[in-house]
Amino acid sequence: MKTNKSLTKRIRITKNGKQLVRKPGFNHFNAKQSRVTQLNGRKSRQLEIPVKFRSRAIPYN
Secondary structure: OOOOHHHHHHEEEOOOOOEEEEOOOOOOOOOOOOHHHHHHOOOEEEEOOOHHHHHHHOOOO
8 A cells, every 4th residue: 555645744743643734825935924914823723533534544543
């Protein structure tokens, strides 16, 4: 079985099995945003992936 590299680069799996992803749209062009909006973009959010799909895409985690 192969690991889906594009998925592993986008998510981080914690010790307890939560999947964390960054908020999309905060890579560049942030100078015009308010400081609060910029800082909110740094926060990760939890992603719910079905276990069946996750075990196929990331088999060794």
